[in-house]
Amino acid sequence: MSKQSRRDAFKTLLAGASLPLAPGMARAADRAAAPAGKPLQQWRQGVEGQRRADLGDGSYLNPIIAGDHPDPTVLKDGKDYYLTYSSFYSYPGLVIWHSTDLVNWQPVAPALSKPLGTIWAVDLCKHDGRYFIYIPAAPDGNAWSIYAIWADRIEGPWSDPVDLKISGCIDPGHVVGEDGRRYLFVNGIRKIRLSDDGLATDGQLEKAYQPWRYPDDWVVENFAPEGPKLLRRGKYFYLVTAVGGTAGPVTGHMVIAARSTSIHGPWEHCPHNPLVRTAGTGEPWWSRGHATVVEGPAGDWWMVYHGYENGFRTLGRQTLLEPMEWTEDGWFRATGGDLSRPLPKPKGGKAGPAGYALSDDFSRNRFGVQWCFHDPAPDEMRRARYVEGGLRIAGSGSSPADSRPLTCTVGDRSYEVEVSLQLIGQAEGGLLLFYHHKAYVGLGFTPDTIKTWQYAEEQPWMRAARATSTVRVRMSNQDNVVTFRYSHDDGKTWVLHGLRMEVSGLHHNVFGGFLSLKVGIYSAGKGTVELRDFRYRALAAS
Structure with a gap:
């Protein structure tokens, strides 16, 4: 060629x-x-x-x-x-x-x-x-x-x-x-x-x-x-x-x-x-x-x-x-x-396209370019299966602490993401900011409970009883301050989660590993989580 x-x-x-x-x-x-x-x-x-x-x-x-x-x-x-x-x-x-x-x-x-x-x-x-x-x-x-x-x-x-x-x-x-x-x-x-x-x-x-x-x-x-x-x-x-x-x-x-x-x-x-x-x-x-x-x-x-x-x-x-x-x-x-x-700029070069959209309708395979599993087992990719309009991920572990979350690298100081999660069977799924298994924050949903993960620990006092089969979750990271919202009617109305989290300390000098804080989606328990309509946008500085 x-x-x-x-x-x-x-x-x-x-x-x-x-x-x-x-x-x-x-x-x-x-x-x-x-x-x-x-x-x-x-x-x-x-x-x-x-x-x-x-x-x-x-x-x-x-x-x-x-x-x-x-x-x-x-x-x-x-x-x-x-x-x-x-x-x-x-x-x-x-x-x-x-x-x-x-x-x-x-x-x-x-x-x-x-x-x-x-x-x-x-x-x-x-x-x-x-x-x-x-x-x-x-x-x-x-x-x-x-x-x-x-x-x-x-x-x-x-x-x-x-x-x-x-x-x-x-x-x-x-x-x-x-x-x-x-x-x-x-x-x-x-x-x-x-x-x-x-x-x-x-x-x-x-x-x-x-x-x-x-x-x-x-x-x-x-x-x-x-x-x-x-x-x-x-x-x-x-x-x-x-x-x-x-x-x-x-x-x-x-x-x-x-x-x-x-x-x-x-x-x-x-x-x-x-x-x-x-x-x-x-x-x-x-x-x-x-x-x-x-x-x-x-x-x-x-x-x-x-x-x-x-x-x-x-x-x-x-x-x-x-x-x-x-x-x-x-x-x-x-x-x-x-x-x-x-x-x-360097002289003589021809400017080409730069970057790529992070929003994903899950209509095609974007593993390796946008989506990666964190520390997967040899057969981990078998957990993921594309269906019409979505991506199904079988459960791994019992919580973010022992699951193998799907992650996406981001490069903006401030940004907002949304994704819809459908729980199939006795699944638990949620949206995270994930550094590694000892450093993350996020929300988790089971068929009957909403969970809050703050600095890699679940906060039992924040548990809320709520029957859930499908939920849309929104997370904003505004200059290292994280806010969660969730909706059970496909984004028509939103509930502001009651705990904001500051995450500027979730980095190598505190937790080691030479990693970064990524958007993560986890699927745990004995079931499957189906992901739909992931959206990303950068935000202006506060």
Whole structure:
């Protein structure tokens, strides 16, 4: 298939990723003021009012992909760019995103359906015409290894995972050395040679580089050299890594670089280290790090990395784009400056569609792009079945605490969702904001009772007796304050739930796990919950 034919095919695929707004859902721009004392941040209105990075005037405003898309790995493939990121416990996972200008991104398809436990920072690369993703995973929750999947087309089908048996390692980074052999660098920073097909090791794990060390009085989480990404330019190999810890203090995470004329070293520290680092809590993006360096459409250069949004850690680590420049001595440095302000877009790129609608009439399968199960069992997808106008999910566990909820990643500071739930049999179902099984809030409905879940605990004093077979539930998250309403007459009249919840603390620095707060729908008990007419809209700041 020619490049043009493939691009046309992607346009068809991507066009199918969006749904029109459901009736009655007004578009609303997410024009939110930055935290006190910071400049105004204003995003362009995208689909359903979701924030869009491309401002339409030749500039963009970070994030380029809003919501939890951490540890981004970017592949330049001709005029196309592809990106994926850590998917952790979400399956289907490892969603591939596509762009032609580094600013406007839209999902293509998930690359991984078979559960491997938690998935951390991966590496997406291309070698001899074949695409590879190298995946650190812990299927049993404890023993880490590096796996590989491959595909002849970026949209798949992707192979089943192959265990490379590189134990105890995370954060792989692929490179071809000056000897023409393939290598993986991993956390540490260590390296191991691969077989020519990239699907087995051909050597021993060995120390590759002792990373640059920051001053002892800097406030960081821990040293944690990780996330190695490599490129070759001119006579040098460049090794870009993260140190300082992924979360913790906002000033911890950072990007550093080194170079060598050989993949085997010796490596020379970059004199501009750290290239990226959050200097204080007043900045708009915290814990910035884990960068991939990529050439833009017109030959300029960029860094793609992640960061937490000031005041909205609940959204997880979002994907950021910062310009960089090469210096006369063959090094590079970041030039973005204040990321709360618009920046000129990369030159030469063609702006494509961005994002996708989250509203869903459940008329077709959107698993892996919008919907994912959290930490599913190997046969979890069998719980879900599409019927006319709805999606039926068989019960799992007895409550949100031991169920496998269906989740949807969101990227707006404030938003509202609605969904109709039909209880079939002795089912319990509800709408949540879900971080993980020890951190969530929401409402639950059984055939005879309404339940309230506050900070992963049911509140018995809030129980209300109410016969329910079908209910429509509305949840708004306004700047981390959550309000629930429900209706038993298909939205004609609404009952305001009597408990509002503040959720700004439901994030990694409190609960661990490196996750984000997602919209969740759970189905528990001995029955089935049918979902209908899910609607999403972004809200303006309060």
